[in-house]
Amino acid sequence: MAKIIVVTSGKGGVGKTTSTAAIGAGLAMRGKKTVVIDFDVGLRNLDMIMGCERRVVFDFINVIQGDAKIKQALITDRRLENLSILPTSQTRDKDALTKEGVEKVLNELREQFDYIICDSPAGIERGAHLAMYYADEAVVVTNPEVSSVRDSDRVLGLLSAKTNRAEKGEGEVKSHLLLTRYDPARVARGEMMKVDDILEILSIPLLGIIPESTAVLKASNVGTPVTFDTKSNAGKAYEDAVSRLIGEQLEMKIQPERQGLFQRLLRRTA
């Protein structure tokens, strides 16, 4: 019986899709049978980040509307066979998502997987609402920046009131903070909020700190979840976050950027 985890944020462009792909890949690397689902109807992107965009035949909406079976819409990752992708439609809009349809698909997937990771669209409208509605846990992706923190707070409110668990009195959706695009140098200069400041404001447990990293763009260029880049700082940080997600206790550290030979030499002479 799978655990359903929504990756959400309110604010757009903070790293939800990047994190969905990275966490999904990380769980699969740990041997968990994992499916990542794109809830951003009309703006399909998870397929590109996962690198399977050329293989999309049927999508989430086709399954909801009965035009295809789940088995036919799921794409198996070429690198890890226990990782699957359920892409969304590029041509429909969010109204094609229905609560009943989403529930039916999730119930069927629950039987086959250990983890179901839902990539929420930005905002708090229908798509975002349905992405979080059936979640058991939430990863709230936040950048160290005022509007992102504020939107995360709003989303935490919705998670504790407007979800199936909340409405049925089945206990809270367990929410974790994933701080992304964190730049230690700017924090040191006092230009960016510190981890502790954000934790104090949002007061939810910290799942991980993903540094601002050049590896993320590189990974998206080639369609590889950044977790597969095991040498990169972002890849390592996501790996740590995944370990915590499956319940391991791990010391929280900020992964340093791996320096090239040139930078190391510069440093030595400086």
Place this chain on the structure above:
Amino acid sequence: MSMLNFFRRPRNLTSADSAKERLQILLSHERTDRSSPEYLPMLQRDILEVIQRYMRVGDEGVDIKLERGEELSTLEINIELPGKSGAEARGAA
């Protein structure tokens, strides 16, 4: 062709080159798909209908796989045929 281009081997593709290539292939398909109806569900239904005229195949028995390429896309259709007991032609039953 400049010398630079001549020496540029596909092996030296940077990640940015690969981003451009992936986008070009994907978008050329998406732009043409947008103007035509979604044919894959219909294609699947029709295939199933034809097969079912001759054999007992379940609704899940047809699996369509697609790989969009630059010059060539491949469509792979797998049909799960039933075992011995279900294999007799319907007309004969």
